[in-house]
């Protein structure tokens with residue numbers, strides 16, 4: 808693996824694990840107790856179709872044709888889940904948020920991977936790269952600033968959850984995070 812890709816994957820993994828920590832915090836962790844999980848093998852398949860995600864999780868051999876990555880205790884992937892797995896929150900999540908800013912912040916957390924895996928113009932997505940060779944040849948420089956913006960947003964949200972502060976600069980930084988069209992109006 809080339810150095811630029813290796814470095815990108817390390818920071819992407821840091822982002823994903825940080826997001827998971829925020830999603831699993833008290834008040835956001837409904838999925839852990841859910842009796843009707845919305846995981847679907849159609850979504851899991853993205854995790855084996857994408858050479859990028861395969862490099863992140865390195866668990867392709869755990870994919871099952873019928874169950875995908877879902878086991879009796881939840882998803883077996885610690886990292887490298889398709890971004891859609893984080894982007895969707897059912898209405899219950901928004902119902903349990905204390906106010907509108909918390910609901911907005913939750914949507915932004917879910918979008919951090921989506922944002923980081925699209926180049927600065929939004930023209931190229933790492934999900935669309937279908938071969939390892941293409942991935943190795945890809946110029947990752949246009950993805951650097953979206954990844955940095957997602958990591959910065961992660962830090963802002965950590966502080967917001969800790970002490971409720973969200974300065975005007977923080978709000979501007981959060982607004983930079985692109986949310987996929989299909990998830991923009993859920994709240």
Ligand code: SF4
Nearest residue numbers: 837838841844845897
């Ligand atoms: S998003 Fe909602 S329906 Fe899906 S697993 Fe979480 S709590 Fe269950």
Ligand code: SF4
Nearest residue numbers: 846851876877882892
């Ligand atoms: S969270 Fe895991 S099991 Fe659920 S849809 Fe995503 S990859 Fe599949």
